[in-house]
Amino acid sequence: MNTRSARNAQAPRRPRLAVWKFASCDGCQLSLLDCEDELLAVAEAVELAYFPEATSTVLPGPYDISLVEGSITTPHDRERIQQVRRQSKRLVTIGACATSGGIQALRNGRDVTEFARIVYARPEYIDTLATSTPIAAHVRVDHELRGCPIDKGQLLATLAALLHGRRPPLPSHSVCEACKRAGHVCVMVAHGTPCLGPVTQTGCGALCPGCARGCYGCFGPKETPNTAALSAHLAALGMDDAARRRLYQTFNAGAEAFRKAGDA
Amino acid sequence: MKRLTLDGLEALFAALRGQGFELIGPQLRDAALVLGPLEHAAELPVGWTDTAQDGGRYRLARRPDRAHFGYVVGPQSWKRYLFPPEEVLFRARRSGEGFALDPAEPPPRRAFIGVRACDLAAIQVQDRIFVHDPGYQARRAAAFIVAVNCTEAGGTCFCVSQDTGPQARGGFDLALTELCTDARHAFVAEAGSAAGAALLDALPGEAADAADLAAARDAIAHAAAHMGRRLDNAGLAEALRARLEHPHWQQVAERCLSCGNCTMVCPTCFCANVEDRASLDGDSAERVRSWDSCFNLEHSYIVGGNVRSSGAARYRQWLTHKLAHWHDQFGVSGCTGCGRCITWCPVGIDITAEAAALRAG
Ligand code: SF4
Ligand code: SF4
Ligand code: SF4
Numbered sequence: 010m011n012t013r014s015a016r017n018a019q020a021p022r023r024p025r026l027a028v029w030k031f032a033s034c035d036g037c038q039l040s041l042l043d044c045e046d047e048l049l050a051v052a053e054a055v056e057l058a059y060f061p062e063a064t065s066t067v068l069p070g071p072y073d074i075s076l077v078e079g080s081i082t083t084p085h086d087r088e089r090i091q092q093v094r095r096q097s098k099r100l101v102t103i104g105a106c107a108t109s110g111g112i113q114a115l116r117n118g119r120d121v122t123e124f125a126r127i128v129y130a131r132p133e134y135i136d137t138l139a140t141s142t143p144i145a146a147h148v149r150v151d152h153e154l155r156g157c158p159i160d161k162g163q164l165l166a167t168l169a170a171l172l173h174g175r176r177p178p179l180p181s182h183s184v185c186e187a188c189k190r191a192g193h194v195c196v197m198v199a200h201g202t203p204c205l206g207p208v209t210q211t212g213c214g215a216l217c218p219g220c221a222r223g224c225y226g227c228f229g230p231k232e233t234p235n236t237a238a239l240s241a242h243l244a245a246l247g248m249d250d251a252a253r254r255r256l257y258q259t260f261n262a263g264a265e266a267f268r269k270a271g272d273a
Numbered sequence: 274m275k276r277l278t279l280d281g282l283e284a285l286f287a288a289l290r291g292q293g294f295e296l297i298g299p300q301l302r303d304a305a306l307v308l309g310p311l312e313h314a315a316e317l318p319v320g321w322t323d324t325a326q327d328g329g330r331y332r333l334a335r336r337p338d339r340a341h342f343g344y345v346v347g348p349q350s351w352k353r354y355l356f357p358p359e360e361v362l363f364r365a366r367r368s369g370e371g372f373a374l375d376p377a378e379p380p381p382r383r384a385f386i387g388v389r390a391c392d393l394a395a396i397q398v399q400d401r402i403f404v405h406d407p408g409y410q411a412r413r414a415a416a417f418i419v420a421v422n423c424t425e426a427g428g429t430c431f432c433v434s435q436d437t438g439p440q441a442r443g444g445f446d447l448a449l450t451e452l453c454t455d456a457r458h459a460f461v462a463e464a465g466s467a468a469g470a471a472l473l474d475a476l477p478g479e480a481a482d483a484a485d486l487a488a489a490r491d492a493i494a495h496a497a498a499h500m501g502r503r504l505d506n507a508g509l510a511e512a513l514r515a516r517l518e519h520p521h522w523q524q525v526a527e528r529c530l531s532c533g534n535c536t537m538v539c540p541t542c543f544c545a546n547v548e549d550r551a552s553l554d555g556d557s558a559e560r561v562r563s564w565d566s567c568f569n570l571e572h573s574y575i576v577g578g579n580v581r582s583s584g585a586a587r588y589r590q591w592l593t594h595k596l597a598h599w600h601d602q603f604g605v606s607g608c609t610g611c612g613r614c615i616t617w618c619p620v621g622i623d624i625t626a627e628a629a630a631l632r633a634g
Contacts, residue, residue, distance in 0.1 A: 047553065054553040169553050178548055182533060182569040185619070189537035190358035190564055194303040194348060197619045199331045207532035207619050221303055232570050233584065235530045242329075242620050 024073035024172060027059035029093050031079025031086050032113055032141060036158040037104035038062050038078050044161050051165070054172055070096030074171055077150075080106040080113060080141045080263075087138070087147060094148035099171055102144045103164070105157040105260040109229050112157075113141040114263025141263060152177050155228040157260035160212050181210050181232040184224050188215035196223055203243050205256065208234035208266070229261040236270035274481040277449075277460040281478045282314045282341065285419070285447070285462075288472055289384040294417055297354060298386030299347060304333055306347035308354075311386070317341045326428040326501070326612060328621025340453040342387055345427035348617050350392055350540035351385055355412050356399060359563040362408070362547070367556045380411040387421045388445065390438025391430075391611040395540030397444055401603050402543045417468065420445035424492035428501035429612030431625060435504065437609045439496040441465075447473060450489035461489040502612060502625045505632070510597035512632045517589065521631050526584035528620055533566035535614035535622070536591065541599075541607050544572065567591050588622075596628060 028038055042063060044051060058068035075097035081087050094100055105111050116124060117140045125132040144150055152171075154163055167177040184206035188195065196202040196218050204223035206215065210231040217224050230236075236257070243253055257271035277285065289296055290312065299306045301318045311317070322336045323344040336343050364375040388396070396413075403409035423430075423439035432438030441448045446469030450461040461481045464470035481489075536542040546565040551558040565572055567590050573581040581587050599607030608624065615623045 050553040165553070166550065169551055172553065173551050173555055175549070175551075178550070180569070180571065182566065182571070183530070185530075185532040185534045186537055186564070186566060186569075189348075189534060192307065192349060192353065192358075194305040194307065195331075195534070195617060195619065198329055198617055199303070199305045199348075204619070207530040207534075233531055233582075235527075235584065238528050238530055238620055 023054065023056045025058040025068060025071075026055040026074050026076070026168075027070070027072040027093075027097070028062065028076045029059070029078065030061070031077065031090065031107065031144070032082040033079030033104065033106040033111065035062065035078070037107075037154075037156075038076075040103075040159050040161045040164055041076070044165060047165055051168065054168070072097050074099045074101065074168070077102050077107050077144050078104055080110045080143060081147055082113060082138055082141045083136060084138065085136075090144060090147050099151045100144075100148065101152045101154060101167060101171075101177075102150050103154045103159050105155065105227060105229060106141075107144045108153045108155055108264075109261040109267075110141040110143050110263030112260050112262065115258065116141060117263060117268075143263065152179060154179070155210055155212055157227040160214065162214075163212050179212070183207055183231050184209045184211050184213065184215050184218070184228070187211045187213070188218045191215050191219060193218045194221075196221055197242075197246075201246055203246055203248055203256065205239070208236050208239050208270075225259060226257065226267060227260045229264045230266035234266045236266055237273070240270055240273065274486065275462045275473055275476065275478045276481045276485050277462050277476060277478040279314065279341075279458060281462075281476050282449075282460055284476050285472070286312065286314055286386075288475060289417065289419075292417075292472075294382050294384035296384050296386055299344070301333075305331060306333070306344055308347070308349045308351070314341060317387070318344060322425070323347065324425050324427045326430075326616040328429070328615050328623045329618055330621065331616050338453050339458065340451060342421045342449070342451045343425065343453065345423060345425070345430055346389055346392065346611050346613060348538055348613065350538070350611070350613065351388060351396060352399065352540050352542075354383060354385070355396065355416070356403065356409055356543065356545075359561060360408065362560045362562050364557065364559045372558075377408075380408075380415045382415045382417075383412075384417040384419060386419045388418050388441075389421060389423055389432075389611075390441045391432040391435070391609040392540055393418070393420055393441050393444045394432075394435070394437035394609040395611065398541045398603065398605060398607065398609070399543060401605075402541075418445045418447075418465075420448040420465070422448060422450040422489070422493050423496040424451060426496045426499045426501060427612055427616075429615040429623075431500050431502040431504050431610040431612065433497050433500050433503070433610070434506060434625075435606060435608055435610035440493045445469070450492060452485070452488050452492065459485070461485050502610075502615065502623070504608070504610070504625045504628060506596075506606065509628060509632065510600055513593050513597045513628070516631050516634070517593070519631055519634055521627070521634055522585040522589045525588050525622060525627055529568075529584050529588050529622055530620060531568040531584050531587055532619060533568040534617050534619060535624075536566040536568060537564060538613040538617045539595075540611060540613070541595075541609065542566075546571075567594070592624065592627060592631075595624070
């Protein structure tokens with residue numbers, strides 16, 4: 010008997026993993042399915058107790074780890090997230106929708122009834138809240154995976170850390186540091202291209218600067234983001250107020266630092 | 274001293290390759306001069322220059338000639354190769370009731386082509402920092418250093434103030450001074466080690482004559498006379514220590530993004546984070562060290578909280594460590610005058626200007 014099956018024989022059961030969806034596009038859940046090489050290891054390490062995108066199995070709670078995708082946009086979801094929290098030992102939000110309200114948070118502070126009237130043939134069928142809010146606005150969240158979509162390396166590292174009783178490695182410093190570690194040439198300094206990297210949280214591996222594009226801020230604000238200083242620099246690079254608002258207010262429009270920087 | 278032609282330079286590259294070295298040198302990528310593997314002299318950024326650097330600004334330009342080393346330093350330094358951005362310190366696998374460590378890999382044998390005087394000084398600074406680090410020491414011992422004396426200075430260079438350049442003064446195996454005029458294109462080569470001398474002996478070329486040496490001296494003096502920045506070090510450490518509560522720290526913090534770029538590009542900054550990672554099944558684990566920054570909150574996290582939560586405190590930590598406390602810790606300044614932190618700060622915060630403003634206030 011090899012050591013692994015020996016340990017499995019001792020282990021009473023594998024930790025139960027549940028994946029929940031709220032207002033979102035499913036892209037972040039798909040990051041889990043996209044872990045092709047590691048998917049088997051994940052399936053061996055945890056019991057997929059609830060993951061409608063992947064399996065019709067539904068095992069009852071409580072769940073050791075819940076991954077929560079999406080934001081809260083309906084009265085029903087506002088209730089449902091409370092149930093999810095009650096059944097989950099560890100609740101990890103995944104993606105910009107769950108962590109900041111997502112791109113749908115652009116409606117916050119605007120007239121949602123009017124939007125529904127323009128978009129839907131039968132707006133009376135729409136039962137929606139005036140705002141799109143992150144999960145943490147409703148329940149206690151243990152860990153946040155940022156990004157639109159999340160980074161699958163961060164997802165796997167988080168699962169591995171939780172399974173081994175470690176704190177997940179989710180640094181909150183800038184994209185710039187990852188950019189420099191990767192050896193990318195700074196697009197802002199060398200090309201004059203606007204970049205949100207200095208105020209955005211790391212985690213993506215500086216994907217966009219690696220393709221000579223400025224960072225779009227999809228991981229949301231970093232710790233202590235000095236958006237005022239960056240905005241002054243963006244203006245010096247020739248960016249007008251409207252363009253600056255569009256830059257800050259996309260996937261993380263609901264994150265306070267980016268919302269304010271866009272509105273300023 | 275020997276005078277090499279372009280063919281002699283190519284012969285040097287070939288000889289190093291023949292000795293089993295991987296050559297690392299400057300090359301053009303994404304509109305910047307970065308470091309990477311190369312095999313031939315023609316892969317250098319021939320005819321390019323980057324001397325028009327300024328705070329938060331870097332643009333390449335064509336030179337009127339075919340100089341092979343007619344530029345200064347780019348965003349990367351040799352730190353990447355001696356103290357890599359991410360390094361697996363060890364890997365372990367479960368075996369029986371315990372674990373077994375994977376054997377350490379032998380260090381790569383690399384020849385660094387075109388190391389400038391400021392970066393030689395930076396390597397010597399890091400040699401003291403990593404004196405007890407076996408990985409660093411192994412990579413360092415395996416490296417062959419071909420220095421290049423600067424004959425032009427960049428807009429953010431101040432090696433003269435830091436007394437580190439523009440001429441390489443030791444710490445190299447070979448040092449080259451490029452002479453590129455209408456009349457000739459040659460490299461005056463000097464050996465700085467036994468290995469360098471043996472290699473130089475075997476290269477084709479004549480002994481450098483008095484005219485060559487005078488031309489090399491003049492070219493280096495030209496660089497020394499055209500430093501883009503200067504820093505007055507006299508009494509600076511004391512002045513900074515006396516100004517820890519100066520309002521100027523807050524003024525810098527209003528502009529500073531705490532993005533950490535300055536610390537990443539600095540060839541002497543050595544802070545690192547060590548993290549343990551385990552596979553999902555728990556059968557293997559690795560300990561990884563990666564570049565960290567004093568601009569990160571977590572960097573100064575201790576029991577009970579963060580001791581440098583304000584941007585002002587973090588910038589003050591960085592600048593006073595570089596220019597004051599480094600002397601106490603390592604007996605030298607933490608700044609070699611390479612100018613990278615000025616050029617690659619997205620908002621152009623300038624260590625020389627901030628130090629001068631603090632001293633004046
Ligand atoms: S490209 Fe963007 S993320 Fe990278 S260092 Fe420059 S500003 Fe920072
Ligand atoms: S000084 Fe410049 S490079 Fe350094 S942390 Fe501040 S903004 Fe970033
Ligand atoms: S502090 Fe700035 S100028 Fe000094 S060595 Fe570091 S990067 Fe170069």
